[in-house]
Amino acid sequence: MNESPVAAPQAVPTPTHVEPEANTRFSRLRERADELELFISGLLAFALLAVPGYLFDAWARSSLHTEGMYFQLLWFAFSTVVGMCYVLAVALIAHLTVRGYWIGLVGLKSHFPEGIDWAALQKMGPVSRAFLRARDGGLDSSIQRADRLATLLFSTTLICVQTLAGTLVLAMVTLAIAMLIAFLAGGSDQVAMAVVGACLVSLLALAFVPFMLEKAIARRHARGRPSEGLERALQRFLAGMQRVPLLRLMQTMQLTIQSNLRSRSFMVGYLLAIGVAMVLAAVQVAGSVKFSLFNRYQVLTEEAVDNGMLSAHYESLRSTHDQLLAYPMIPADTISSSRLRLFIPHRPQRDNPLARRYCTALPGGENSAEGAPAARAAVDCLALIWTVTLDGKPVNLADFVPFERRDLEMRGLVGYLPLQGLAPGRHDLYLVWHAQGERTGPDRRREYRIPFWYTPDDSKD
Structure with a gap:
């Protein structure tokens, strides 16, 4: 008796209208993102350059009346916020420049869709024309590169600002705790500095916890030994870090950029921007104390x-x-x-x-x-x-x-x-x-x- 073949289960058809609709919404959002980038950059870029002057006046007035940990608290807040303003302003001006270049390319594309007419460049020698033509990617490629660079500048700037803001909040909380403990211990600055040092060492140790646990898990896997306990500990640690809103906010943007660029180059540039930001306030203070940072006074020294x-x-x-x-x-x-x-x-x-x-x-x-x-x-x-x-x-x-x-x-x-x-x-x-x-x-x-x-x-x- 022949059995009728059992029909294979058919997959539930996916509505065909979902993907085009999502793409349409993303395209509209992408167009709006360019406009929003320009609006935010134009609004903040030059306004932020005026903020450090007001902050310096406020810090100069306040710093004359304090000492010890109170002075350190004021200095760290001032230097971080001033550095944040300068980095954000310079990066946004660079973003405006690149985005303006991109707008110019888009305008050229609308009027000259074919791009460079190499045949019309008769006064250019054939060797130069051939060399440049071989390396020219056309308007479409230039537009894409400029758009990509502008977006990366804008996103990286936001990451740097978020990092500086998080560092400021963390430092203020740490200093406040240290000052409270020092007050309870009789107002000793040595106690406060010891508490600050202990907190910094603890935070640095926390940063190495995932790396150390991953290494330990890898070694156990190489030896064929179970590592469920270490994996659960690592997952709990990561889950705890996810409860910090700023870290969760930065994660997607930072990992997206880091994974699509050279990871080491991105981290070097990222850390360099943070370091430069922390030094800018000291340069501003030195410029106020010194008659001139750069001079050639060889007689009237x-x-x-x-x-x-x-x-x-x-x-x-x-x-x-x-x-x-x-x-x-x-x-x-x-x-x-x-x-x-x-x-x-x-x-x-x-x-x-x-x-x-x-x-x-x-x-x-x-x-x-x-x-x-x-x-x-x-x-x-x-x-x-x-x-x-x-x-x-x-x-x-x-x-x-x-x-x-x-x-x-x-x-x-x-x-x-x-x-x-x-x-x-x-x-x-x-x-x-x-x-x-x-x-x-x-x-x-x-x-x-x-x-x-x-x-x-x-x-x-």
Whole structure:
């Protein structure tokens, strides 16, 4: 008895309209992506170049009032955000340039669909024409390459910004925890730095966990031994990392670019961009402190000017360029009145460590007195750190008083030096901070010379 053959199960037909519809939606989305890239780049590129200036002003004002971990916290936040702004702005300007080139190519394609008419280039020699023609990919190839480069620039920029933002958040949380532990331990910066170091080592160790587990699993497989436990541990670790929103957000974009380009080259460029971003803030600060980062002054050297006149010493001559130079100051380079106002700034970052060493009347270098004794204690302490002479004669700082200068965003000591009996003409103030200090290091001896001209006859005009 012949059995009728059993019909093979037929596959469920896939609706034919799904793929074309999805492709249509993607095409429309792709066209919109180019427009959105241009809109975002144009909106942010040049606006971001102005942000570091505002951030620098805010940081400069705040950094003068802090020390220790508070200073480190401000510095890391400032340097990261400034670097993020510069990297993002430069990358977006480059993206605008490439995307503009792409638009130009698309316009040429619409008017000259055949591309270069090599036959019309009669004035070009046959060898040059043949060489260039063999290496020309045509408008379509150029459009595709420009489009690809613009998209890669835009996506890589976003990855760098996300990395810097994540680093900033992580560092702020780590520093906050370290400062809290240090506060509970008595306010020791050494404890805070130890906590920060332990956190950084732990984070670096976490980054190597997947690599080490994969190596261990591979070794067990090579020996024919089971590795289910290690695999489950690795999967749990990766699942835990996936709970970090920023890592999950970066993963698809980063791995897509990394897998479609040379992985090592991408990682080198990516890490280089992050490193450059972290250095840019230091360059901006150095540019504010230095008269010029790049110069060829062979006669009027920095040493010569330090022993001459600096605008930072004269309130009437100071500018925004002198914002970070918290130097001793007098009103102007010419003085007509009978007394000279001398303002000596107090910088917690420098003065507080010395106060803890020399000001034995202040337990731990902290002035806890109230009323008039608080002012007296502050003057007595800073008088141990500063020495002042006028034309070689010592100036007694006991008559100085604490002064809060809202116009300069500084606190310090102010004294009014009598000028009666001085001859008209040049006179020199000489101030030394930490005269017992070494030649190098943060607590090194620092000298300030302030020449001025006494012109008593001008007040009578």
